[in-house]
């Protein structure tokens with residue numbers, strides 16, 4: 147009898163401990179950890195909406211979705227100042243703040259997954275880059291003429307080869323300036339897996355960091371007062387000399403160990419396509435075009451890119 151009572155008591159204590167542990171884990175995940183991260187970030191001057199348990203993973207996102215919907219429901223005027231339009235809520239947030247790997251043994255399945263990743267990473271990005279280039283060159287026909295003149299001088303009407311493509315300096319300048327103003331990947335995400343020091347700030351483990359490429363690319367502090375204008379000549383001396391004081395503010399392909407694998411391939415592919423189009427057609431925007439850059443994984447024209455081609 148006594149043994150039986152002891153067993154029941156032990157079982158009850160174990161179950162209660164298990165339930166208590168479970169409850170503590172839930173409290174830790176949904177309340178204590180977010181609050182603790184918030185406190186550590188606030189102590190270093192990083193402000194934001196206070197964490198609210200009732201709006202866990204919903205609060206700010208809902209507000210942001212509303213702002214995006216409202217902004218993207220109307221076109222913007224035909225200019226390149228697209229950052230507040232593409233990222234309205236983040237633009238607001240930044241404004242407010244200013245006021246205040248190794249290769250292991252891969253299986254066949256791993257290789258198939260890698261190929262899919264390369265296909266997905268390369269298709270949309272390059273296609274949208276080329277689309278924005280066509281739109282921008284339709285807005286700036288003097289640059290379209292300069293590019294065509296260079297292509298015809300370098301390759302004639304022949305299919306461009308790799309040597310010809312390397313000699314297309316004006317086309318490269320144009321393509322870089324389009325990547326600056328309309329980067330297909332407008333932001334990059336990083337997640338701290340351990341306490342990390344960035345710019346004198348200590349970021350705790352478990353924080354998502356959002357690097358807004360689009361904002362850096364449009365910031366007059368790095369590019370000068372003409373940052374929002376289309377000026378391919380800023381890339382005449384190469385990428386490193388394009389910014390004011392040669393600061394590193396151009397990273398359409400990311401940087402660091404996860405730098406875009408397909409950068410050089412994308413450049414050759416896009417130059418080849420543009421050179422071939424320039425050899426054969428002149429182009430202009432259709433009157434039905436509405437300027438409404440928005441982001442759906444990549445930066446794209448919300449209502450498409452109706453462009454009229456004229457055979458040369």
Ligand code: HEM
Pocket residue numbers: 263264265267268269271272275329330331334398399400401402403404405406407408409411412
């Ligand atoms: C205009 C064209 C392209 C742009 C703007 C672009 C941009 C990027 C960016 C921003 C990243 C993330 C880098 C980071 O997190 O630091 C990336 C990664 C990647 N890109 Fe591209 N990309 C382009 C074309 C391509 C092409 C054509 C391919 C393949 C043929 C490709 C393959 C990849 C792969 C595999 C990764 C992942 C690399 C890794 O995680 O280690 N990309 N790209």
